[in-house]
Amino acid sequence: MRRTGRGSCAALFLFAAGCRGVYSTLDPATREAARITTLHWVMYWMCAAFFFAMMTVLAVAVSRQRRSETPEGDRRRSVSVAVAAGSSSVLLLVLLAAIVVTGHANVAPAGAKALEIEVIGHQWWWEVRYPARSSAHDVTTANEIHVPVGRAVRLQLSSGDVIHSFWVPNLHGKKDLIPGRRTSQVFHVEKEGTFRGQCAEFCGYQHAHMGLIVFAESPRLFEAWLDRQRRLASEPAGGAERHGREVFLSSPCVLCHTIRGGGAFGHKAPDLTHLASRTTIASATLPNTPGHLAGWVTDPQSIKPGNRMPPNILAANDLDDLVSYLRSLR
Amino acid sequence: MSSTARSLPVEQEPDLGGTEKERSELARAWRERSGFLGLLASADHKTIGKRYIVTAFGFFVLGGLEALAMRLQLARPENRFLNPDLYDQIFTMHGTTMMFFFAVPVMLGIRLYFVPLMVGTRNVPFPRLNAVGYWFYLIGGVYLYSSFFANGGPDAGWFDYVPLAGSEFSSGHRVDAWVQIINFTEVSALIVASSLIVTVFKQRAPGMSLNRIPLFVWSILVTMIMVIFAMPAVIFAAGSLNSDRTIGTHFFNAAEGGDALLWQHSFWFFGHPEVYIIFLPALGMVATILSASCRREVFGYTAIVLSLVSTGFLGFGLWVHHMFATGLPQMGQSFFTAASLMIAIPTGVQLFCWIATIWGSRPRLEPHLLFVLGFFFIFVIGGLTGLMLASVPLDLQVHDTFFVVGHLHYVLIGGAVFPLLGALYYWFPKMTGRFLGRRLAFFTFGFLFLGFNLTFFPMHELGFMGMPRRVYTYLPEKGWGPLNLLSTIGAGLIAVAILLFFVNVVRSLRRGARAGMNPWGAETLEWATESPPPVYNFGRLPVVSSRSPLWEEKELPVVTGLRTDRRELLVTHALDGTPSHREEVPGPSALPLIISITMSIGLIGSVFAVLWLPAGALASIPPALAWYWTEDEP
Numbered sequence: 016m017r018r019t020g021r022g023s024c025a026a027l028f029l030f031a032a033g034c035r036g037v038y039s040t041l042d043p044a045t046r047e048a049a050r051i052t053t054l055h056w057v058m059y060w061m062c063a064a065f066f067f068a069m070m071t072v073l074a075v076a077v078s079r080q081r082r083s084e085t086p087e088g089d090r091r092r093s094v095s096v097a098v099a100a101g102s103s104s105v106l107l108l109v110l111l112a113a114i115v116v117t118g119h120a121n122v123a124p125a126g127a128k129a130l131e132i133e134v135i136g137h138q139w140w141w142e143v144r145y146p147a148r149s150s151a152h153d154v155t156t157a158n159e160i161h162v163p164v165g166r167a168v169r170l171q172l173s174s175g176d177v178i179h180s181f182w183v184p185n186l187h188g189k190k191d192l193i194p195g196r197r198t199s200q201v202f203h204v205e206k207e208g209t210f211r212g213q214c215a216e217f218c219g220y221q222h223a224h225m226g227l228i229v230f231a232e233s234p235r236l237f238e239a240w241l242d243r244q245r246r247l248a249s250e251p252a253g254g255a256e257r258h259g260r261e262v263f264l265s266s267p268c269v270l271c272h273t274i275r276g277g278g279a280f281g282h283k284a285p286d287l288t289h290l291a292s293r294t295t296i297a298s299a300t301l302p303n304t305p306g307h308l309a310g311w312v313t314d315p316q317s318i319k320p321g322n323r324m325p326p327n328i329l330a331a332n333d334l335d336d337l338v339s340y341l342r343s344l345r
Numbered sequence: 346m347s348s349t350a351r352s353l354p355v356e357q358e359p360d361l362g363g364t365e366k367e368r369s370e371l372a373r374a375w376r377e378r379s380g381f382l383g384l385l386a387s388a389d390h391k392t393i394g395k396r397y398i399v400t401a402f403g404f405f406v407l408g409g410l411e412a413l414a415m416r417l418q419l420a421r422p423e424n425r426f427l428n429p430d431l432y433d434q435i436f437t438m439h440g441t442t443m444m445f446f447f448a449v450p451v452m453l454g455i456r457l458y459f460v461p462l463m464v465g466t467r468n469v470p471f472p473r474l475n476a477v478g479y480w481f482y483l484i485g486g487v488y489l490y491s492s493f494f495a496n497g498g499p500d501a502g503w504f505d506y507v508p509l510a511g512s513e514f515s516s517g518h519r520v521d522a523w524v525q526i527i528n529f530t531e532v533s534a535l536i537v538a539s540s541l542i543v544t545v546f547k548q549r550a551p552g553m554s555l556n557r558i559p560l561f562v563w564s565i566l567v568t569m570i571m572v573i574f575a576m577p578a579v580i581f582a583a584g585s586l587n588s589d590r591t592i593g594t595h596f597f598n599a600a601e602g603g604d605a606l607l608w609q610h611s612f613w614f615f616g617h618p619e620v621y622i623i624f625l626p627a628l629g630m631v632a633t634i635l636s637a638s639c640r641r642e643v644f645g646y647t648a649i650v651l652s653l654v655s656t657g658f659l660g661f662g663l664w665v666h667h668m669f670a671t672g673l674p675q676m677g678q679s680f681f682t683a684a685s686l687m688i689a690i691p692t693g694v695q696l697f698c699w700i701a702t703i704w705g706s707r708p709r710l711e712p713h714l715l716f717v718l719g720f721f722f723i724f725v726i727g728g729l730t731g732l733m734l735a736s737v738p739l740d741l742q743v744h745d746t747f748f749v750v751g752h753l754h755y756v757l758i759g760g761a762v763f764p765l766l767g768a769l770y771y772w773f774p775k776m777t778g779r780f781l782g783r784r785l786a787f788f789t790f791g792f793l794f795l796g797f798n799l800t801f802f803p804m805h806e807l808g809f810m811g812m813p814r815r816v817y818t819y820l821p822e823k824g825w826g827p828l829n830l831l832s833t834i835g836a837g838l839i840a841v842a843i844l845l846f847f848v849n850v851v852r853s854l855r856r857g858a859r860a861g862m863n864p865w866g867a868e869t870l871e872w873a874t875e876s877p878p879p880v881y882n883f884g885r886l887p888v889v890s891s892r893s894p895l896w897e898e899k900e901l902p903v904v905t906g907l908r909t910d911r912r913e914l915l916v917t918h919a920l921d922g923t924p925s926h927r928e929e930v931p932g933p934s935a936l937p938l939i940i941s942i943t944m945s946i947g948l949i950g951s952v953f954a955v956l957w958l959p960a961g962a963l964a965s966i967p968p969a970l971a972w973y974w975t976e977d978e979p
Contacts, residue, residue, distance in 0.1 A: 038811045038823065040742040051738045058736060062729035069696070069725055076703040077718065083705035084641070092644055092701040099697045100690065107686045107732075114736040115679050121738055122675045138514075177509040178605060180670055180745065184811045188741020189670040193606065194508055195599020198672035215670075215745045215813045217502050219509060220429040223816035300820065320429055 038211040040184040044231060045202040047121045047187045054117045061106065121187075125201040129167035132160065136172070136179030136192035136214070139221035139322060140285055140298040145241060154244040155273070157285030159293045161230045163237035164204050172198045177219065183212030183229050191216060204231040211299065220321030226299030240292075247276025248288045248344050259340025262333045267325060274344065284324065291345045297322075309338050361873055361901055363884030363909075370909040375467070375881040378933050386933040388472035389880055390461050393479050395776065397454025400479075401447050404486055408442035409843060411435045413836055416800075420833040422821040432817035433500035434519070438493055440503030441523060444619065445530040446486050448761060452626040453478075453537045455768065456565045458776065460541050462871035462878060463559050465550030465887045467914055469540040472930055473937045473972065478536035480941035485529025488949055492522040499523035502815065504616070505586065507597040507608045512590045521590060521952040527583035528948055531576040534622075538569040538576075545569075546919040550870065551904060552889040553922040559869045559892070560636075560643055563650050564629025567657040571618050571625070574661065579615035582608060591955060606671060613664035621660040623757060625653060627764035628695060631717050634767050635699055637867040638714040639706035642893055645698035652691035659688040669740045678737045685735030692728060696721070711865075712786035716767030719794050723759025727752055730805065745815075748808020754801045766793070766846065773850075774864050778876045779857030785849040789842050796838025803828040803835075868893035873901060886915055934975065940968040 036042055043049040135142040145154040162168045172181055174192040181200065182189040185208075190200040214225035232240070251257040263269060264278055271284035279287070290296075294303055297319060301307040313334065315324040329337065363371070378386050387393065414435055418427040427435065461469055469475050492498055499519050501510035510520045545558070545566045558566075585596040586608070595601035597608050636643045643649065665673065665681040699721075708714055730752040734740050743749065766789070773781045812825050819825050863872035872895055874883050885903035887894065894901060904924070907913050912932055916925045947961015 036810075036824075040809050040811065048742075051742055054736065054739055055733075055742070058733050058739065062732065066725055066729060069700075070722065073700055073703070073718070073721055076700050076705075077708065079705060080707060081705060082707045088705060089644075092704060096645060096648070096694070096697045096701050100694045103693050104690055107689060110732065110736070111683055111686055114682055114738065118675055118679065118682075118737045177514055178506055182811075182813070184742060188738065189744055190741075191671045193599075193671060195605060196672070211811075213811065213813055217506070217509070217745075217815040219514065220433065222813075223429070223818050224820075226820075 037209055038184060042185055044185045044206050044208055044210060045187060045204050047202045048185060049205075050117050050120055051188060054113060057113060058110065061110065065103070065106070123201075125167040125169045129169045129201065130163065131169055131171060132162070133171045133173070134160070134181060134192070136174040136176075136181070136218070138176050138219055139214070139225040139319070141181075141225070141227050142175070142285070145244070147245070152245050154241060155275075155286040156244060156289065156293070158226070158295065158298050159228045159230065161232060161237055161240050162204055163234040164207055164231050165234065167201060167203050170200045172200065178216050179214045179218050179225070180216035181212070182215040183210050183227070185210040186212075186229060189215045207231050207233065221298075221319045224298060224300045224319050226295075228295060228299050243292065243345075244289055248274045251340055251343060253339075255336045256340045256343050258333075259336035259338070259343075262329065262337045263340060266327060266329070266337075268327070271324075277344075287341065287344060289344055291342050305338050305342060308341060309334055312337065361883060361885055361887060361903055363903075367909045368879075368884055371881040371884065372879065374910050374912055375932075377880060382935065383933065385938050386476075386935045388468075388476050388931070388933045388937075390457050390469045390472065390475065391776075391878065391880075391882075393475055394454045394456075394458030396479055397450050397457060397482070400483060400486070401451035401454060404442050404446035405451070406843075407490065408439050408447055409840065411439040411442065413840060415439065416833040416836040418817065419819075419829050421830065422819050422823070422826050424818055427817065429817045430500070433502075433815075434493065434498035436815055437499045437502050437523070438489075441489065441499065441526070443757075444503060444623075445526065446482075446489070448623040448757065449530065449534055449619070450482055451765065452568075452623060452761070453534060455630075455765075455772075456541060456568075456626060457537060459772065459871055460562055460565055461544055461548070462775075462874070462882060463562050463869050464545060464548060464553060465870045465873075465883065465889070466544065466548040467882045467886075468912070468930055470543045470548065470914070470928070470930060471536075471540050472932070473934055474536055475540050476934075476937035477941050478533040478540075480938050481529045481536075481945070482533040484941060484945045485526045485533070488529070488945070489522055489526045492518070497522060504612060505608075507586065507589075507605050508599075510586065511597060518952055521587070524583045524587045524590070525948055525952055527579055529945070531580050534572050535576050538572040541565060542569050542573075547916050547925075548914055549917050549922045550887050550889050551915070551917055551922055551924050553917075555920055555922075556647075557889060557892045557922075560632035560646065560649055560653075561626075561629035561869075564625045564632070564653055567653045568622050568625045571622050571657050571660060575615045575618035575622065578611050582611040582615070585611075587951075591951070606668070609668050609671065610664070613667045614661070617664040617667065618660045620756065621656060624760045625656065627720075627761040628653065630764040630768040630771075631699065631720060632695075633867075633869070634713045634717050634764070634771050635702050635708075636893075637771065637865045638708040638711060638717075639702055640709075640866065641702065641706055642868075643698065644701040645694075646892065649695055649698055652694045655691045656688060659684055659691070663688065663735075666735055666740065669737050670744050675737075682735050682737055686732060689728060689732060696725070711770075712781075712783060712790060713767040713771040715787070715790050716763045716770070719790060720759055720763040720767070723755050723763065723794075723797065727755030727759050730755065743808050745813055746808035747804040747812045747814060750814055751801045751804030751808065754797075754804075758797060758801075763793075766790075771865065772871075773853070773857075774860030775871055775876050775878070777854060777857070778860055779853050780860050780864070781853045781857060782849045785845055785852075789845045789849065792838050792842035792845060796835045796840075796842055799835030800832050800839060801835070803831050807832075863895065868896040870894060931975070934972070936968050936972045936975070940965050940972065943968060 041052055043052045131146060133144040141158050143156050143160050147153050172190055172192045174194045179192040180189045181192060187200055187202045190198050208231050210229045212227045212229060214222055251260050269279045269281060271281040273279055273281055273286045275288040296303050296308060297311055312327050314326050315322055316326055377383055377389060418424050418432060497519050499522050501515050501520050505523060508514055545562055588594040589596050595603040597603045597605055599605055632643045662684040666685050669678055734752060770781050770786050807825055807828050810825060860876050862875060870887055873887055888902040888904055891897040904915060907915060912930050914928050914930055916928050917923060918925050943964040944961055947958050950957025
């Protein structure tokens, strides 16, 4: 993108506003994203300089008043065109070198100590797994990924239905999740923070709301989180929650969702074992509050038209108890 | 029916138009049929060319309305103007319409109209086949829009990635409509390509050796050869998708040994050259307008021709840069990066040559030149953002975001629509005998330039801010609202510009100032006949001895010895343009329309039941037989 003469003040202001944030290509939090940002600015300034040079020459050519038709003038024009073409070719070669070097640095293997995370794309949510040595300790969650700072992370990407694309701009570029193939992405997070991501390949009705969140934490906090996630769902503490669990198990919820230790084994929808530990629901679309949860359970189709969750008609107290049960799954 | 005529007498004849008697004979021999049925039978390249242009602008309006609907929906976060179902149909229709029903056909129309005139011949070599091309295009468009208005518009994107576009995730007949229109539009492009390649190689005016072909014609020749190589890829892809969807083959089904990426490779092997198929004719228009505005030959003829040809080759080596995120090996990707950067060189050479043409020429500032200057400004930005997309690491960030939406509109609107509007202003007097209004043209340019930049420049920024493409809405906390609103306001200005353009055309058709044969003092052969040209184009075919025949010679020599009472063309040698023999071409006929209808019934019917396909083929046999029967007796 290049600045144009007119309106550049407004554009510059907006541009600066877009530079920083939890969802920006220009505020890198990993080694890989930082390399891309450097390349971005190199190309940006080279292209901007070229554009202004070109427009200046064009403006001079149009506004010159003298008409020159000499053989000498023709020779000079030939030389100028050749010099311009030659020097732009050299610039392109420099650019190619910068691109290839950055590209190769960014696909260096992660090493044996890397943290492995499996991400599986579904219409329209992300299944996230942390495989352990014994499958009893596997962690399965959805739409929110926790990673430690300072350790290589390797994402193993695959898809359960159509093509999706994993993209958290502050961490790295995109990588597609393609049925029948496995792709991977490696990054080294260098600063703590919460970063937003989104599906970047058109995947149907709710492509727009297929978000995710990455929490980059200190290794200590990360291990603590992983430990909690390994546990089975907590037993309902009070009567309302117990009744809520009955509502869950006797309604269609149980056909698609899993609650490990809660008697639900569906595999079509996000794992709810530790639902209350997540900050958002509906694929990082709504904050995880009792009100939103109740709204989502009763009428998901008006919030995200076309998504796979059917509406649930529940009596008021059943709904209340269901929500308090879900809120207890920390 | 042809006879060798290597020694056709060539004489200095001041009157290119020929005698009264010759002209009335020619008019009788080449006349079109009258009445409504006559309209359906037309086989004149100018009539068919104009039909392509008018129809394409009809689709342009539809595609533009779809764009406006999308801009309204995106103007603010969580807008409820369109639901996702409708939005997906509309963005798919917008892409499909603009690529297959506007950009390519409008360029087809202009080249069909002007290439035969510019090389100095009377018609294309296969006039009836040419008519089939148009009818196919029209029927395809009507079919697509009938589906859309019946809530059956394709909704998996104009790129139709599988498995989303496969039968499992897109049941019903929506995607089938997209799959079938590919056959219609691509067959029509292939027909025009074969007609015009033969026209350029075998029907040039005597003396027009390869190194004297106008640059516009060169750009068309390269484009048409690209069409021949690119279109079969998408016909293959669409055909495979069709059989996956209808008869259960597994070309793209990973579970059964197919591959989802096969679709992307074959689609983009067509899809990237498609950009150059749209954009190269525009480069030819720029060259044409510049030489007329600067009143000198475009600087660096040979360099420009070589650039066009090398763009034609390189254009086929870039497709993987649409697929960098699919995880192909890094080394392989680097080759495609190199090719994508390399294609900037021939394009750069052309830009430099054009600036050298303008330099020291004191160009006349007519609207068509202004559109060319607008092209420079916008297209250079689009080309440079293209370099950013060619760069693998950076592409992984901006790929499939609004940055790409901005980039592709800078390239396609800046690179093709601006030169197109300039060319229409420039050639309108030739096509209609009247000028387009000058003041309105300046206003059109002003609104379009302003509106365009306001709409699409902020999209680059939205891409950096992480806004993916093809989203029907977005959450307010993403902060994309203000730039999107700006973009929607810009789209309104573009709509005003296009409205002004249409007002100008309608007004000028009735009341525009009359234009003579060569109002701009240009150098190429289309200006050596009346405006608008008679149905036989030239009273006598011209003979040329330079690249700028109308500037170099006061009086063009002409060919004599062709019969004026038959539809005779002069066939010349491909390299040096020396006369070879005479050839008769068939005249108007309703058979092309009939055969287009029977074949369309087969193709469209096959969407609903496979048996329609052989039924349509059988129904096409009688008109095909009749066609061959009548062609032998002109």
